[in-house]
Amino acid sequence: MHKTNEDACLCRVIHTGRIEKARQTSLQPDEHEKLANLFKAMGDTTRLKILLALSHEEMCVCDLAAFLGITESAVSHQLRMLRQLYLVANRREGPVLYYRLNDEHISRLIEIGLEHIRE
Amino acid sequence: MHKTNEDACLCRVIHTGRIEKARQTSLQPDEHEKLANLFKAMGDTTRLKILLALSHEEMCVCDLAAFLGITESAVSHQLRMLRQLYLVANRREGPVLYYRLNDEHISRLIEIGLEHIRE
């Protein structure tokens, strides 16, 4: 018989020591969410392709839309999310916005991720 | 007026050279999806907390459920995903399954991710 409420669950724990240890080395309150949002932003093929493209050269919304074969609206929506999480930054040149990766962390994450999937 | 089909979109492109360049340095056909799945797996607070806990010490399903305050069923579902993507591995000791991180890539990704959100 398996209880599903939390109290009962705690009674079945085998290694309370490990749990205590894990609890002590935990992150700051909101860091879990921030970190998850970072990886979530990279966890979509469209956004990932955008990041990969920008890792070589800055590009505008038009370029990205043509490169990905999707509408500029869709690109713009995704760029907003990437902007808000500081994955990309932009600069304006007249009416055109050129997007680039915000810092080196992003390309390093992609590098290590590629190593992993190529095992 | 903004056309939404791809042909029209290509006509408005500003930098065809950049698109060509981005196209040449693209990944293998299925690598985009594999890489996105890796980051997507890390892009959820529950799974991220599991990975963080396992980065210190191997733990069983019971431990993780108590640590996270969720049901063992929910933990098991997430562990299956993490297993299938080679983020975690396990070993059996009698009826108990001990889970651990599959390789060093995962903790490195977390490290760099933390650097990023802490700017």
Place this chain on the structure above:
DNA sequence: TTAATGTATGAGCATATACTCAGACAACAA
């Protein structure tokens, strides 16, 4: 001012996903 171009945004919709619930499976003891 008006018009054109590049980009951003909100609403709506279809799909994806994280959890719960119920039950099944696996290993071991009696």
Place this chain on the structure above:
DNA sequence: TTGTTGTCTGAGTATATGCTCATACATTAA
């Protein structure tokens, strides 16, 4: 065998999310 414990799994459901569409904003030129 039966019972217990630890874990796994399929179905259902509520929420999240990625795109389209229509529209609005921003910059520049006429």
